[in-house]
Amino acid sequence: MDLEFFIQQLINGITLGGVYALIALGYTMVYGIIQLINFAHGEFFAAGGYMGVILISYLAAQGLHPYACLAIALVLAMGYCALLAMAVEQLAYKPLRQASRLAALLSALGMSIFLQNGLMLTQGVYDKAYPTEITSGGFEWGLVSVSYMQIFIVALTASLLVGLNVLVFKTRIGRAMRATSQDKIMSALVGINSNRIIAITFAIGAGLAAAAGIMVGLYYGSVSYSMGFVPGIKAFAAAVLGGIGNITGALIGGLIIGMVEIFAAGYISGEYKDVFAFIILIGVLYFRPTGIMGENVDDTRV
Amino acid sequence: MADKTPILELKNVVSAYGRIQALKGISLKVYDGEIVSIIGANGAGKSTTLMTICNIVKAIEGDVYYKGKRINDVGSEVLPTMGLCQVPEGRRIFPRLTVLENLDMGAFFRTDSTNIKEDVERVFDLFPKLRERRKQLGGTLSGGEQQMLAMARALMSRPKVLLLDEPSMGLAPLLVKQIFDIVKMINSQGVTVVLVEQNANLALQAAQRGYVLETGKVVMEDEADKLLTNPDIRKAYLGE
Amino acid sequence: MTIHESKKLWIGCGVGLIWFLILLWPLLGITPEGLEFGKTFKVFGYVAVAAVFIMFFYQVKEAGHLDMVGTPLKSATGVVGQVYEKTPRWILLAIVLALAIIFPLVTGRYAHDVSISVLIYICLGLGLNIVVGLAGLLDLGYIAFYGVGAYTYALMSLHFGLSFWICLPISALTAAIAGCIIGYPTLRMRGDYLAIVTLGFGEIVRLILNNWMALTNGPNGILSIPRPELFGFNFKPLWSMYYVILAIAVFTILSVYRLNYSRIGRAWEAIREDETAAELMGVNTFLLKLLAYAMGATFAGFAGAFFAARMKFVGPESFSFLESAMVLAMVVLGGMGSIPGVILGVLVLVALPEMFRGLELYRMLVFGGVMTLMMLIRPAGIWPAKRVGRRSEEAE
Numbered sequence: 001m002d003l004e005f006f007i008q009q010l011i012n013g014i015t016l017g018g019v020y021a022l023i024a025l026g027y028t029m030v031y032g033i034i035q036l037i038n039f040a041h042g043e044f045f046a047a048g049g050y051m052g053v054i055l056i057s058y059l060a061a062q063g064l065h066p067y068a069c070l071a072i073a074l075v076l077a078m079g080y081c082a083l084l085a086m087a088v089e090q091l092a093y094k095p096l097r098q099a100s101r102l103a104a105l106l107s108a109l110g111m112s113i114f115l116q117n118g119l120m121l122t123q124g125v126y127d128k129a130y131p132t133e134i135t136s137g138g139f140e141w142g143l144v145s146v147s148y149m150q151i152f153i154v155a156l157t158a159s160l161l162v163g164l165n166v167l168v169f170k171t172r173i174g175r176a177m178r179a180t181s182q183d184k185i186m187s188a189l190v191g192i193n194s195n196r197i198i199a200i201t202f203a204i205g206a207g208l209a210a211a212a213g214i215m216v217g218l219y220y221g222s223v224s225y226s227m228g229f230v231p232g233i234k235a236f237a238a239a240v241l242g243g244i245g246n247i248t249g250a251l252i253g254g255l256i257i258g259m260v261e262i263f264a265a266g267y268i269s270g271e272y273k274d275v276f277a278f279i280i281l282i283g284v285l286y287f288r289p290t291g292i293m294g295e296n297v298d299d300t301r302v
Numbered sequence: 303m304a305d306k307t308p309i310l311e312l313k314n315v316v317s318a319y320g321r322i323q324a325l326k327g328i329s330l331k332v333y334d335g336e337i338v339s340i341i342g343a344n345g346a347g348k349s350t351t352l353m354t355i356c357n358i359v360k361a362i363e364g365d366v367y368y369k370g371k372r373i374n375d376v377g378s379e380v381l382p383t384m385g386l387c388q389v390p391e392g393r394r395i396f397p398r399l400t401v402l403e404n405l406d407m408g409a410f411f412r413t414d415s416t417n418i419k420e421d422v423e424r425v426f427d428l429f430p431k432l433r434e435r436r437k438q439l440g441g442t443l444s445g446g447e448q449q450m451l452a453m454a455r456a457l458m459s460r461p462k463v464l465l466l467d468e469p470s471m472g473l474a475p476l477l478v479k480q481i482f483d484i485v486k487m488i489n490s491q492g493v494t495v496v497l498v499e500q501n502a503n504l505a506l507q508a509a510q511r512g513y514v515l516e517t518g519k520v521v522m523e524d525e526a527d528k529l530l531t532n533p534d535i536r537k538a539y540l541g542e
Numbered sequence: 543m544t545i546h547e548s549k550k551l552w553i554g555c556g557v558g559l560i561w562f563l564i565l566l567w568p569l570l571g572i573t574p575e576g577l578e579f580g581k582t583f584k585v586f587g588y589v590a591v592a593a594v595f596i597m598f599f600y601q602v603k604e605a606g607h608l609d610m611v612g613t614p615l616k617s618a619t620g621v622v623g624q625v626y627e628k629t630p631r632w633i634l635l636a637i638v639l640a641l642a643i644i645f646p647l648v649t650g651r652y653a654h655d656v657s658i659s660v661l662i663y664i665c666l667g668l669g670l671n672i673v674v675g676l677a678g679l680l681d682l683g684y685i686a687f688y689g690v691g692a693y694t695y696a697l698m699s700l701h702f703g704l705s706f707w708i709c710l711p712i713s714a715l716t717a718a719i720a721g722c723i724i725g726y727p728t729l730r731m732r733g734d735y736l737a738i739v740t741l742g743f744g745e746i747v748r749l750i751l752n753n754w755m756a757l758t759n760g761p762n763g764i765l766s767i768p769r770p771e772l773f774g775f776n777f778k779p780l781w782s783m784y785y786v787i788l789a790i791a792v793f794t795i796l797s798v799y800r801l802n803y804s805r806i807g808r809a810w811e812a813i814r815e816d817e818t819a820a821e822l823m824g825v826n827t828f829l830l831k832l833l834a835y836a837m838g839a840t841f842a843g844f845a846g847a848f849f850a851a852r853m854k855f856v857g858p859e860s861f862s863f864l865e866s867a868m869v870l871a872m873v874v875l876g877g878m879g880s881i882p883g884v885i886l887g888v889l890v891l892v893a894l895p896e897m898f899r900g901l902e903l904y905r906m907l908v909f910g911g912v913m914t915l916m917m918l919i920r921p922a923g924i925w926p927a928k929r930v931g932r933r934s935e936e937a938e
Binding site for chain 3: 031035036037050051054055057058060061080083084087091092095096099100101102103104105106107109110111112113114115116117118119121122123229230233236237240271272274275278279281282285286289
């Protein structure tokens with residue numbers, strides 16, 4: 001049983017880790033650029049999950065092929081969450097850029113609660129079921145099973161991450177994003193409109209979280225309005241673990257947290273699996289606050 | 303020079319840095335093609351002046367004019383597109399971008415990609431050390447190299463008016479001479495330079511005119527040579 | 543307000559409303575049966591009308607047209623304020639105390655219920671105020687101490703038959719110990735991280751309460767917790783519990799007041815204002831921060847024990863992050879660092895929603911929105927403390 005069990009956990013861990021990495025990217029990019037923990041980020045994840053099922057159901061009812069439904073829904077949901085994130089930033093964070101950290105944090109908290117309840121009021125208190133026929137099935141090697149859903153998640157996550165890397169490291173906008181997160185004042189002095197860059201950062205982060213939301217919805221078969229809370233904290237732990245502000249760090253952190261959660265659930269205890277991410281978070285912040293890959297924030301601020 | 307419009311002008315500018323009122327009514331003029339120095343002790347408001355011109359620090363009162371246009375309400379990031387660039391104090395190169403990427407950021411708002419490539423080569427000719435290290439991260443360069451990078455980055459924006467804040471700070475004398483030679487060279491090519499320096503000697507030797515700042519006010523304005531030979535200035539700032 | 547500014551405001555409002563519509567419609571209007579617009583426009587209609595009304599009101603106020611109502615109102619509040627300033631404190635407090643004592647005698651069970659909740663949250667708010675308002679540490683897991691206190695009484699009375707009065711200090715003690723345990727690793731961290739780590743700890747405590755079946759009976763909770771007894775009188779009737787919590791609350795208020803003006807309180811404020819400077823002045827910041835945590839936890843412990851006795855039941859669901867957030871909101875929105883501010887915050891967030899029982903569904907939505915809104919327009923709170931300054935991390 002052991003080797004196959006181990007491999008199964010490995011596969012599950014990579015899948016979950018990829019999802020956490022996607023969510024963690026949003027946290028890490030936003031913190032890197034404006035030093036704010038966007039509490040509402042988990043809600044972008046949830047909103048993405050909801051938009052996914054809303055769109056897939058609608059498109060399927062119009063008779064489109066399931067894969068087309070999925071692809072279109074993915075793109076539209078990501079776009080929707082990008083818009084949502086930009087609106088939240090304009091409304092609740094931008095006016096507080098010069099204010100105290102506490103005020104910004106509480107504003108984020110307020111937005112988180114507001115959005116969560118907004119989802120509840122518009123979509124209902126009960127979990128919303130995902131049409132999982134699209135991606136059911138998989139194949140097996142003995143006791144190890146790999147579902148098509150898992151392959152899809154890993155593939156999509158990988159492509160999104162590659163895309164993000166290309167954007168951030170090879171394009172001009174990406175360089176501008178990095179420059180703004182390293183020194184906001186200097187980036188203004190070279191002609192970078194930091195407001196626009198910040199809005200773009202929020203949009204990208206939320207888009208990735210939305211994709212994660214849809215994948216989670218497909219994987220577990222449903223979404224709920226409060227689904228963003230716990231994954232949000234774990235994803236933040238992943239971001240800190242990898243080094244806040246550091247994109248590669250978020251990827252590594254996400255994978256580690258995902259692995260630890262799956263392996264701990266498999267080998268130690270299923271009930272306490274959520275605790276491990278928190279413990280890692282506290283441990284990292286206590287022993288090595290800059291994280292595995294090192295931080296990437298504006299050093300000139302303090 | 304008397305009836306030409308200054309390319310950069312401040313009229314009674316008052317601004318605050320944090321809770322301290324740093325500039326208490328500064329007026330100065332810079333004409334096209336000049337090198338103007340602003341000297342004064344630490345905390346006199348020299349850096350704040352440059353930051354106020356660039357709208358990083360907002361002017362509470364008074365007006366800032368660039369090319370005859372009032373720029374108090376223009377966003378900081380628009381000014382480089384208008385030809386007004388600053389190399390702020392402390393070099394402030396982007397530490398986790400490579401030398402090449404830093405230079406590219408200098409030309410961020412430009413759209414003429416072929417000319418940008420030429421400018422990169424030109425800048426590397428000026429600073430061969432940078433060409434050697436072009437793939438290195440900015441934060442790994444030495445102090446002197448970072449200053450060169452900061453200057454080079456500013457040149458990449460093809461500025462019309464360049465504001466330099468303490469370019470000599472922390473540099474070896476040979477490097478300082480190199481930097482100032484470059485300043486004189488770009489000035490000869492038509493770039494107006496406003497030079498803020500604690501090293502008053504260097505500043506006044508390079509410039510045509512100078513302003514002396516003391517606790518947020520302009521206390522003297524004259525041609526640089528006259529300031530160099532002025533006994534009060536010599537006593538206060540030139541170490542006599 | 544110039545026409546130009548007014549136009550900008552209206553355009554901004556318009557743009558905002560359009561964004562809102564774009565974000566709202568997909569959630570309400572896309573169904574498998576088809577695209578519909580009815581529901582969306584209904585909600586949008588309400589919001590748009592409210593927004594326009596507020597804008598209009600704001601513009602009228604700025605133009606000064608409301609002065610005929612505003613100025614007499616201001617002078618009226620001014621007079622009240624003067625009376626408040628002039629009356630010696632003890633008379634005011636005596637009046638308030640007298641009112642509090644006769645309160646249950648003139649009101650019904652529902653009012654008792656609400657007022658007991660208010661008093662519990664006053665204890666919690668004042669306890670958190672020590673941590674957040676005085677010492678400037680952002681604690682998002684405060685409710686864990688409440689839970690520790692509650693479960694301590696539950697378990698002590700269940701397994702050892704100890705009376706409520708003995709368990710009260712024991713609960714406070716266990717809560718304080720929990721505070722030290724949680725505080726020890728977290729107090730090294732900087733502001734934002736502290737928030738998330740305390741949140742994590744709060745969640746860990748809740749998870750333990752929920753999963754450790756042997757100790758806490760897991761999600762089922764602990765039942766049949768006894769009410770207190772004193773000289774043969776069993777505190778079964780609700781109004782009797784009111785007096786217990788009133789006593790605890792008064793004790794809390796007095797303690798916090800004394801702490802506020804003590805040397806310890808001064809040291810906490812120094813840490814809040816500028817930790818490095820405090821350190822340099824010889825203040826042992828770490829120990830004092832730990833003390834703040836422990837003290838805050840103590841009051842939560844008291845409140846928790848009472849809560850267990852009042853409900854006669856404890857379950858992990860009462861100690862969620864949302865509760866922590868609400869207590870934090872009471873402190874921050876009411877006025878950080880100020881005792882009357884916190885009390886006011888509790889009244890607004892606990893008593894006020896009771897008046898709008900019909901709109902229960904929207905309660906949390908409004909709460910979230912109000913929190914963000916307060917930060918945008920009045921971050922110091924409704925009744926801020928007079929000595930609140932800026933925190934060291936963002937002093938520029």
